[in-house]
Amino acid sequence: MSIELRDLSFSFGNRRVLDGLSFEVPDGGMACVLGPNGVGKTTLFRCMLGLAPGYRGEVRVNGHDLRDLSVRRRAREMAYIPQAHVNVFDYEAVDMVLMACGTGLGMLRSPARRHEERALAALERVGIADLAHRSVNRLSGGQLQLVLVARAIAQNSRALVMDEPTSALDFANADRVLALARELAREGRSVIVSTHRPEQAYLYFDQVIALGEKGVLGCGTPQEVITGECMSRLYGTDVTVSPLFDDRARSCVPSARLV
Amino acid sequence: MEDVSCGHGAEARGRRYSRTLLVLGMGVAAVAVLSLMLGRYPMGVTDVLGMLASRVVPVQGGWSAQQESLFFNVRLPRVVLALMVGCSLSAAGAAFQGVFQNPLVSPDFLGASQGAALGACVAILFSLGSLATSLASFAVSMASVAIVLAVSTRAKGNRILATVLAGVMVSSLFQAGVSYTKLVADPNAQLQAITFWLMGSLTSARFRDIALMGVPAVVGNVGLFVLRWHINVLTMGDDEALSLGVDAQRVRVACIFCATLVTAACVSVTGIIGWVGLVVPHLARGLVGVDYRRLIPASMVLGAGFLLAVDDVARLATTAEIPIGILTAFVGAPFFVRLITRGRRR
Numbered sequence: 226m227s228i229e230l231r232d233l234s235f236s237f238g239n240r241r242v243l244d245g246l247s248f249e250v251p252d253g254g255m256a257c258v259l260g261p262n263g264v265g266k267t268t269l270f271r272c273m274l275g276l277a278p279g280y281r282g283e284v285r286v287n288g289h290d291l292r293d294l295s296v297r298r299r300a301r302e303m304a305y306i307p308q309a310h311v312n313v314f315d316y317e318a319v320d321m322v323l324m325a326c327g328t329g330l331g332m333l334r335s336p337a338r339r340h341e342e343r344a345l346a347a348l349e350r351v352g353i354a355d356l357a358h359r360s361v362n363r364l365s366g367g368q369l370q371l372v373l374v375a376r377a378i379a380q381n382s383r384a385l386v387m388d389e390p391t392s393a394l395d396f397a398n399a400d401r402v403l404a405l406a407r408e409l410a411r412e413g414r415s416v417i418v419s420t421h422r423p424e425q426a427y428l429y430f431d432q433v434i435a436l437g438e439k440g441v442l443g444c445g446t447p448q449e450v451i452t453g454e455c456m457s458r459l460y461g462t463d464v465t466v467s468p469l470f471d472d473r474a475r476s477c478v479p480s481a482r483l484v
Numbered sequence: 485m486e487d488v489s490c491g492h493g494a495e496a497r498g499r500r501y502s503r504t505l506l507v508l509g510m511g512v513a514a515v516a517v518l519s520l521m522l523g524r525y526p527m528g529v530t531d532v533l534g535m536l537a538s539r540v541v542p543v544q545g546g547w548s549a550q551q552e553s554l555f556f557n558v559r560l561p562r563v564v565l566a567l568m569v570g571c572s573l574s575a576a577g578a579a580f581q582g583v584f585q586n587p588l589v590s591p592d593f594l595g596a597s598q599g600a601a602l603g604a605c606v607a608i609l610f611s612l613g614s615l616a617t618s619l620a621s622f623a624v625s626m627a628s629v630a631i632v633l634a635v636s637t638r639a640k641g642n643r644i645l646a647t648v649l650a651g652v653m654v655s656s657l658f659q660a661g662v663s664y665t666k667l668v669a670d671p672n673a674q675l676q677a678i679t680f681w682l683m684g685s686l687t688s689a690r691f692r693d694i695a696l697m698g699v700p701a702v703v704g705n706v707g708l709f710v711l712r713w714h715i716n717v718l719t720m721g722d723d724e725a726l727s728l729g730v731d732a733q734r735v736r737v738a739c740i741f742c743a744t745l746v747t748a749a750c751v752s753v754t755g756i757i758g759w760v761g762l763v764v765p766h767l768a769r770g771l772v773g774v775d776y777r778r779l780i781p782a783s784m785v786l787g788a789g790f791l792l793a794v795d796d797v798a799r800l801a802t803t804a805e806i807p808i809g810i811l812t813a814f815v816g817a818p819f820f821v822r823l824i825t826r827g828r829r830r
Contacts, residue, residue, distance in 0.1 A: 276723050280556035300729025307724060313585045314774040319494070324717045328729030332738070335777055341494060374528035380728065431611055 227252040227415035233282035255410040257426040258419040258438035266419040300328040304377035308388040318372045319357040325380035347379035367398030387418040388450050403429045423477040427451045435459045503730035506768030512789035519563050524828040559783040561689040567788040569750040573709050573788025576743035577761025582715040583739045591747045594651040598658035599628025600751040608677050618752045625748035649817035684755035684809030693753045712780040713733025757809050
C-alpha cells in the first residue's frame with residue numbers, strides 16, 4: 226500500500242480546510258484530485274508531504290507513518306512538483322535537476338560526477354537533454370515543467386506528487402507531461418496529481434478523488450466519478466458529461482452553455 | 485551567459501570555471517605584490533619578494549632594518565587584513581543573498597554591523613583600548629544576530645519574513661544605541677574615535693588583531709565553503725528544499741551562523757565597511773554564473789582582490805588617508821542603482 230490517508234483533517238486557525246479525508250493510492254497507481262478552487266488541494270498535498278505538520282489523522286507512506294520519517298527519508302519516499310515555481314537565481318537546467326541529490330548527501334557535501342550523470346540521464350529521460358545547460362529563465366513554461374519532472378525522476382523516490390502541473394501548459398505540453406507521469410506510474414511509482422480539468426482526469430488516470438467543500442464526494446475509477454451528477458455537485462454548477470470514442474474519453478461542458 | 489548546448493557542456497563549463505578562478509587568483513596575487521611595493525616609501529619588487537621569502541628560507545637582501553620593520557609591521561598586516569576582509573564579506577554576502585532568496589541583501593542585513601558598532605562605541609566610551617574594543621564589538625555583533633534568530637523562531641507565519649523584520653528591528657535599536665553613545669561621548673577624544681571607527685578603516689591593522697579575528701573568519705569561511713551547494717537548494721524556497729530532502733531551517737541557521745562569524749570578525753577589526761558584500765557576489769555571478777558551488781569560491785577570490793585594490797586607492801590617492809568605508813560606498817551605490825534598474829527592465 227503506497228499512500229494511505231486516514232481521517233485527515235487540517236485547519237488554518239479556526240477555519241477547517243480538510244475534514245476527515247480518507248483514501249489510498251496503491252503502488253503503480255495514478256490518482257487525480259479534482260476539486261473547485263480553495264477546497265484545499267494544495268493543503269492536502271502539503272500535509273501528505275509533511276510540509277504542514279499541524280494536521281490531525283494519519284498519513285502512511287509505503288507503510289510508514291509520515292510523522293516518524295526524517296526530512297531525508299520523506300524525500301526518498303516522495304518527490305514534489307510544486308504549482309508555482311519561482312526562480313530567484315537563473316540556474317542552468319542541469320543544476321536545477323541536480324538539487325534532487327540532497328536526499329543522499331550530508332549537509333557538508335556537494336554532488337559528485339555520478340550525481341551529475343544521474344541529472345543528465347533524467348533530462349534525457351524527459352527528452353530535453355539538449356537543454357541541459359540552458360538557463361531556466363530562458364525556458365518556456367512547458368520546458369520548465371519538464372525540468373521539474375526530471376528533477377523528480379532524479380530524486381528516485383517511490384511516489385510523486387504534482388500540484389496542477391498542466392495549469393500553465395498548452396494542449397500538447399499538457400499531454401506530454403501527463404503521459405510521462407503515466408509512464409512513471411507504470412514503472413511502479415504511485416503518482417498523485419491535482420488538476421482542474423475533468424476530461425484530463427478521465428483520460429490519463431486510474432483513480433479519481435473528487436474533493437468538495439464537505440470532504441470526498443467520490444473516489445473510484447474515472448468511469449465511476451466523472452459523471453454528470455458528481456461533477457455538477459462538485460463544482461456547484463450543472464455539468465453535462467458525454468461519452469466520446471466508445472467512452473474512451475468523456476467531454477464535460479457546463480450545461481448552461483448548451484442551451 | 486553563453487548558451488552551451490553540446491553534449492560536453494559540463495566539461496567545458498568546468499574548464500571555463502577553473503580558468504576564471506586561476507586568472508582571478510593570479511590577478512589577486514599581482515595586486516597583493518603591487519600593494520606591498522606601493523606607499524609613501526616605495527619598495528622594489530625584489531625587496532618585497534625577498535623579505536617575504538626571508539621568513540621561510542634564509543635570504544640575504546639589500547634592504548635596511550627600517551624597511552623590514554615597515555614591511556612586516558605596517559604594510560604586510562594591512563594587505564593581509566584587506567584580503568581577509570574582502571574575502572569574508574563577499575562570501576558572507578553571497579551566502580546571505582541565497583539564504584534570503586534576495587539578490588539585494590548584504591552580510592550585515594541581520595544587524596551584525598550595527599551590533600559591532602554598538603559594542604565598539606561602548607568600549608571606546610569606557611576607554612578600553614583597541615583589543616577590548618574589537619572583542620566587545622565581535623561579541624555584541626554575534627549577540628545581535630542571535631537575538632534576531634531567537635525572535636524569528638518564535639514568530640508565526642513566514643520564517644524568512646520574520647527574520648528580515650527582526651533584523652530591521654534589532655538594527656535600528658542598536659543604531660539608536662550608537663547615537664546615544666555619540667551624544668554622551670567626550671567630543672574632544674572619544675567622539676572622534678567613534679566617528680572614525682564607524683567610517684571603517686584598515687589603518688589599525690596589527691598582526692595581533694589579525695591572528696585573533698582570523699580564527700572565526702577562517703572557521704566561518706570554511707563553513708560557507710562546505711555548505712555552498714546546499715545554499716543552491718535553499719534558494720528554491722523552504723517547501724521545495726524540504727521535499728528535496730534538505731532540512732531548510734538547519735542549513736539556513738548554519739549559513740547565517742558562519743556568515744555572521746566572518747562578518748563580525750571583520751567588522752570588529754576594521755569598523756563598518758559596507759557594499760563589498762553586496763557588489764562583489766554580483767560581479768562574481770557575471771563571471772561564473774549563479775551556482776553556489778562556483779559562486780562562493782569566486783566571490784572569495786574576487787572580493788579579496790577588490791577590497792585590496794580599493795584600500796590601495798584609500799591610502800594612496802591623497803596625502804591624508806580616505807576611510808575605506810566611504811570609498812566602497814562611492815563604488816557600491818551607483819552599482820546598486822544599476823542593479824535595481826536593470827532588474828526592472830527585464
